[in-house]
Amino acid sequence: MTRILLVEDDPSISHVITAALEAEAWEVDSCDSIAERDLLLSQNTYQLMLTDVILSDGDGIASLEFVRRDFPDMPIIILSAQNTLDTAVRASETGAFEYFPKPFDLDELVDAAVQAIKSAKAGAGKSAILHDTENLPLVGRSQAMQDVYRMITRVLRNDLSVLLLGESGTGKELVADAIHNLGHRRDKSFVAVNMAAIPAELIESELFGHEKGSFTGAVGQYVGKFEQAHGGTLFLDEIGDMPMQAQTRLLRALQSGKITRIGGKRDIALDVRIICATNKDFRALIEQGDFREDLYYRINVVPIDLPPLRERRDDIDALVDHFTRMAVSEGLPPRKLDEAARNLLKQQYWRGNVRELKNLIYRIAVFSRDETVTTDIITPFLDDMPQHDDTEIKTADFDLAVSAFLNCHNFDGGPVYTKALAAFEIPLLEHVLKKCDGNQLKAAEMLGINRNTLRKKLTNYDIDADKLRHVEQKIR
Numbered sequence: 001m002t003r004i005l006l007v008e009d010d011p012s013i014s015h016v017i018t019a020a021l022e023a024e025a026w027e028v029d030s031c032d033s034i035a036e037r038d039l040l041l042s043q044n045t046y047q048l049m050l051t052d053v054i055l056s057d058g059d060g061i062a063s064l065e066f067v068r069r070d071f072p073d074m075p076i077i078i079l080s081a082q083n084t085l086d087t088a089v090r091a092s093e094t095g096a097f098e099y100f101p102k103p104f105d106l107d108e109l110v111d112a113a114v115q116a117i118k119s120a121k122a123g124a125g126k127s128a129i130l131h132d133t134e135n136l137p138l139v140g141r142s143q144a145m146q147d148v149y150r151m152i153t154r155v156l157r158n159d160l161s162v163l164l165l166g167e168s169g170t171g172k173e174l175v176a177d178a179i180h181n182l183g184h185r186r187d188k189s190f191v192a193v194n195m196a197a198i199p200a201e202l203i204e205s206e207l208f209g210h211e212k213g214s215f216t217g218a219v220g221q222y223v224g225k226f227e228q229a230h231g232g233t234l235f236l237d238e239i240g241d242m243p244m245q246a247q248t249r250l251l252r253a254l255q256s257g258k259i260t261r262i263g264g265k266r267d268i269a270l271d272v273r274i275i276c277a278t279n280k281d282f283r284a285l286i287e288q289g290d291f292r293e294d295l296y297y298r299i300n301v302v303p304i305d306l307p308p309l310r311e312r313r314d315d316i317d318a319l320v321d322h323f324t325r326m327a328v329s330e331g332l333p334p335r336k337l338d339e340a341a342r343n344l345l346k347q348q349y350w351r352g353n354v355r356e357l358k359n360l361i362y363r364i365a366v367f368s369r370d371e372t373v374t375t376d377i378i379t380p381f382l383d384d385m386p387q388h389d390d391t392e393i394k395t396a397d398f399d400l401a402v403s404a405f406l407n408c409h410n411f412d413g414g415p416v417y418t419k420a421l422a423a424f425e426i427p428l429l430e431h432v433l434k435k436c437d438g439n440q441l442k443a444a445e446m447l448g449i450n451r452n453t454l455r456k457k458l459t460n461y462d463i464d465a466d467k468l469r470h471v472e473q474k475i476r
Contacts, residue, residue, distance in 0.1 A: 001026075001027055002024075002025075002026045002027065002047050002048075002117060003026070003027045003028075003029070003044065003045065003046050003047055004021055004026050004027070004028050004029070004046060004047065004048045004049070004050065004113070005028075005029050005030075005031075005037065005040055005041065005044075005046045005048070005049040005050070006018060006021070006028055006029070006030040006031075006049075006050045006051075007030075007031055007032070007033075007034075007037045007049065007050065007051040007052060007055065007060065008030065008032065008050070008051070008052045008079065009032040009033070009052060009054075009055050009056050010052070011032075013079075013102075014030050014032070016106065017050065017106070017109065018030055020106050020109070020110050021110065021113065024110065024113075024114070029044065029046075032055065032056060033055055033056045033057045034055055034057050034058045034060065034063050035057055037049075037051070037067075038066075038067075041067065041070070041071065046071075046074055047074070047075075047117050047120060048074065048075050048076075048077070048113055048116050048117055048120070049067070049071075049074055049075075049076050049077070050076075050077045050078075050079060050109075050113070051064070051076065051077075051078060051079065052078075052079050052080065052081075053078065053079070053080040053081075053082055053087060053091075054080075054081070054082065060078070061078065061087075061090050061091060061094060064076065064094045064096075065094075068094060068095060073120060074120065075096075075097040075116035075117070075119060075120045076094065076095075076096045076097060077096065077097055077098045077099075077100065077109070077112055077113065077116060078091040078094070078096045078098070078099045078100070079100050079102060079104070080099070080100075080101055080102065081101075081102045082141075084141055084149070085138045085145075085149045085152065085178070087099075087101075087149075088101070088146075088149035088150060088152065088153045089149075089152075089153060089156075089182055091153065092153040092156055092157075097112065097115075097116040097119065098112040098116065099150060099153060100112070101143075101146035101149070101150070103143075105449070105450045105453065107450045107452045107453050108450045108452075111450070111452065138171065138174055138175065138178060139315065139318050139319050139322045140312055140314075140315030140318055140319065141314070141315065141318065142307075142312040142313075142314045142315045144307035144311055144312045145307070145312060145315060147305075147448075148175065148304060148305075148306060148307070151302070151304045152175065152178060152179055152182070152304070154302070155179055155183075155302050156179065156182050156183045156184075157183075157184070159185075159273045160301045160302050161254075161273075161274045161275070161276070161298065161299050161300075161301040161302065162176075162179060162274075162275045162276070162301070162302045162303075162304060163275075163276050163277070163278075163299050163300045163301070163302070163303045163304070164176060164275065164276065164277035164278075164303075164304050164306060165277075165278065165279075165303055165304065165305050165306065166277075166279060166305060166306030166307070166308070167279050167306075167308050167353055168279045168352065168353065168355070169309075169352045169353030169354055169355030169356055170306040170307065170308060170309070170353045170354060171306060171353075171354050171355075172237065172277040172279075172306055173192060173235065173237060173277070175304065175306065176190075176192070176233070176235040176237075176275045176277065177190060177235075179233070179275060180232065180233040180235075180273075180275075183233075183273075185231065185232050185233055185273055188229075188230075188231035188232030188233075189228060189229050189230075189231070189232035189233075190229075190232055190233050190235065191225050191228050191229040191232065191233070191234050191235065192235040192237060193206065193207065193225050193234070193235065193236055193237065194237045194238055195236060195237065195238045195239055195240075195241045195242045196237075196238040196241040197238075200243045200246075203242065203243060203246045204245070204246050204249055204262060205218075205222065205224065205262055206224060206225060207224050207225050207226055207246065207249075207250070208224045208226060208249065208253070208259045208260065208261055208262060209221070209222050209223050209224030209226070209227055209259075209261040209262070209264075210222050210224075210261050210262035210263055210264075211261050211262065211263035211264050212263075213263065214261075214262045214263020214264075215262065215263070218262075218263070221261075222261075224259070224261065226253065226259050226270055226272060227259070227268065227270065229270075229272045230270050230271060230272060231271055231272075232272065232273070233272070233273045233274075233275060234272050234273070234274055234275070235275045235276075235277070236274065236275070236276045236277070237276075237277045238277065238278060238279070238280075239276040239277065239278050239299070240278040240279075240280035240282065240285055240290075240291060241280075242291075244290070244291075244292070247291065247292045247295050248292070250295065251292060251294060251295045251298060253270075254274065254295075254298050254299070255298070257269060257270060257271075258270065274299065276299045282296050282300075308350070308353050309350040309353040309354055309356075309357060310349055310350050313346045316342065316345055316346050316357070317342055319354060319357055319358075320337055320342060320345065320357070320361060323357065323358045323361040323362070324336070324337075324361055324365070326358075327361060327362055327365040328365075332362065332365040332366060333365060333371070334365075334371060335361075335364055335365050335368060335371060335372075335373050336371060336372050336373065337364075337372075337373045337378070338372055338373065338374055338375075340374065340375045341373050341374055341375050341377070341378045344375050344378060344379070344382070345357070345360075345378070348382060360381055360382075363381055364377070364378065364381060367381075422461065425457065425461070426461050426463070428447075429443075429447075429454075429457060429458065429461065429463055430463060430468060432446055432447055433463070433465050433468040434468045438465045438466055438467075438468045440454055440455065440458075440465055443465075
């Protein structure tokens with residue numbers, strides 16, 4: 001019999017999780033405090049423990065040190081409503097099998113529990129990472145950022161290549177920096193290279209170095225970025241702008257783990273972690289012949305999508321506070337935005353994302369004479385900001401669609417919500433599956449839902465994913 005310990009002080013959450021775990025034919029003991037947890041651990045043997053962070057008598061993560069010492073083979077899944085990168089990293093430090101910020105997908109939680117128990121039976125252990133989590137650069141507790149934090153913690157213990165995807169200004173370099181500084185390479189160099197900022201004819205020399213006299217202007221030996229990052233991390237920003245010839249050399253370097261300086265005759269073995277980033281559509285680049293498909297698969301081992309600011313508006317308050325503190329630390333006068341001004345910021349489109357918001361806060365600190373910033377003060381600054389164009393989806397479009405749907409159906413005494421949800425979900429699922437060539441894993445990632453959840457929806461709506469593949473995809 002598989003026995004699980006659930007430590008959760010919210011009765012409703014405890015009840016739901018217990019029911020889901022018991023549905024797997026597991027026995028579940030639950031409690032709501034560290035003291036009761038330790039008592040149950042001393043009396044029983046558990047194959048898995050799930051624990052909240054904030055408990056009635058202390059910090060659930062801080063107290064795990066003793067649990068890990070006394071029960072090193074028992075996997076732990078951490079649940080938390082403190083949805084920050086600091087919490088995610090602290091959870092990672094404990095050697096926890098998985099970390100789930102609240103609210104979470106119950107199917108995902110059960111899947112993680114299944115994998116954790118299998119992992120424990122197979123004897124797969126996890127080693128803790130010790131590092132300083134102060135002054136973490138990423139700000140926000142939105143669901144979108146929680147997903148980013150979880151992905152970051154998954155790559156801290158390994159050297160897998162990471163591909164950061166997102167619009168300009170979403171913080172890709174901050175994420176790359178966090179992965180380096182929180183991982184085991186933090187004592188070595190972090191070298192960042194912006195492909196778009198280097199002339200095409202100089203990129204190979206910049207990355208791989210050159211020997212004296214290897215070309216006109218090579219007046220001395222130059223150690224390239226790869227060698228500079230030896231033992232550490234090389235961050236290749238805007239890699240979509242890399243010329244094709246440089247892509248070929250980069251692929252060869254990644255495959256062999258060696259480079260040769262331009263004009264050089266010997267191979268140089270290197271130990272470098274690669275993190276790449278782009279704001280471009282790789283599918284389009286590959287189809288146009290501007291990016292090597294084999295290189296794309298080489299660098300896209302662990303993709304991390306960074307959300308645009310308009311998809312994480314709940315984080316704007318925290319970001320405003322963060323940037324005002326930064327401005328003061330750099331010698332600018334203190335400013336405080338009132339609630340109306342903050343609400344106005346939340347209504348903006350933010351084409352430049354977090355970078356645009358930061359620049360706005362700094363401009364306000366420089367040009368505003370009042371310590372308290374109101375909408376009257378902030379509006380002139382917003383007038384100069386680029387807004388979205390008319391091709392963007394507007395809320396009004398959804399309003400009209402809902403109105404038309406209700407007008408075309410008679411719902412007297414009928415389940416409006418269920419029918420309306422189906423009317424929206426069915427075409428949504430079908431269009432996303434077509435876009436993903438019927439690949440359910442990719443479709444689930446695009447939708448932002450668990451793959452099992454997608455499968456259930458497809459079954460409920462009798463949607464055949466295979467029939468939604470492109471014709472050329474079916475022939476292969």
